[in-house]
Amino acid sequence: MFDLSGMTALVTGASGGIGSAIAGGLAAQGARLALSGSNAEKLEAFRADVAGDHVALACDLADGAAVDALVPRAIEALGGKLDILVNNAGVTRDNLLMRMKDEEFADVIRINLEAAFRLMRAAAKPMVKARFGRIISVTSVVGVTGNPGQANYVASKAGLIGMTKAVAQELASRNITANAVAPGFMTSAMTDALNDQQREGILSRIPIGAMGSGDDIGAACVYLASKEAGYVTGQTLHVNGGMAMP
Numbered sequence: 001m002f003d004l005s006g007m008t009a010l011v012t013g014a015s016g017g018i019g020s021a022i023a024g025g026l027a028a029q030g031a032r033l034a035l036s037g038s039n040a041e042k043l044e045a046f047r048a049d050v051a052g053d054h055v056a057l058a059c060d061l062a063d064g065a066a067v068d069a070l071v072p073r074a075i076e077a078l079g080g081k082l083d084i085l086v087n088n089a090g091v092t093r094d095n096l097l098m099r100m101k102d103e104e105f106a107d108v109i110r111i112n113l114e115a116a117f118r119l120m121r122a123a124a125k126p127m128v129k130a131r132f133g134r135i136i137s138v139t140s141v142v143g144v145t146g147n148p149g150q151a152n153y154v155a156s157k158a159g160l161i162g163m164t165k166a167v168a169q170e171l172a173s174r175n176i177t178a179n180a181v182a183p184g185f186m187t188s189a190m191t192d193a194l195n196d197q198q199r200e201g202i203l204s205r206i207p208i209g210a211m212g213s214g215d216d217i218g219a220a221c222v223y224l225a226s227k228e229a230g231y232v233t234g235q236t237l238h239v240n241g242g243m244a245m246p
Contacts, residue, residue, distance in 0.1 A: 184240025
């Protein structure tokens with residue numbers, strides 16, 4: 001079950017915390033990966049650590065031309081096909097609404113939402129031709145609940161959810177699914193730095209009483225990428241320990 005042997009995948013933001021867990025999960029189930037990120041050195045080091053014959057493709061997601069070229073590069077590097085696209089890369093430029101600069105809003109939308117659109121558009125063509133595909137976008141619980149100081153980030157993540165629904169409807173007849181995964185609070189270097197009071201405040205909002213891990217998101221992506229999830233499309237899979245139940 002959930003065997004991805006013989007399948008190929010492009011994962012953006014692959015060397016980050018959640019991205020590396022997603023990549024590791026897909027690789028463990030047999031997928032061959034094109035790993036993308038902005039830091040070529042870090043990306044190559046991560047590629048060397050992942051068991052299997054994978055490729056590293058550095059890409060600046062703020063550069064529209066570079067994003068448009070990423071899927072063709074991945075297809076060429078992976079031997080001529082792309083079965084799975086995981087839009088995981090994202091940035092934050094937090095600020096209160098009245099203090100948020102135009103560039104802080106534009107940067108987040110460009111990388112988190114526009115780049116995902118460009119990659120979906122590029123991946124759709126070979127997937128339609130193959131009559132198979134899995135498109136997965138990593139959104140966030142705040143894309144549903146909102147969060148103060150993150151109007152730009154929330155807009156980008158809510159946009160991913162809406163775009164996923166539209167793409168799912170367009171491509172369903174070609175055996176291509178499009179879904180989103182919405183993480184809640186995940187353990188990270190940032191959460192490790194929280195003091196006890198801050199940590200307790202967060203945990204009090206999570207019915208399970210613990211933060212999640214990147215592996216939880218990786219497992220969700222493995223499921224959505226699998227053939228077993230072929231009847232699941234246009235959905236947002238919330239992985240948040242019960243913090244939000246939309």
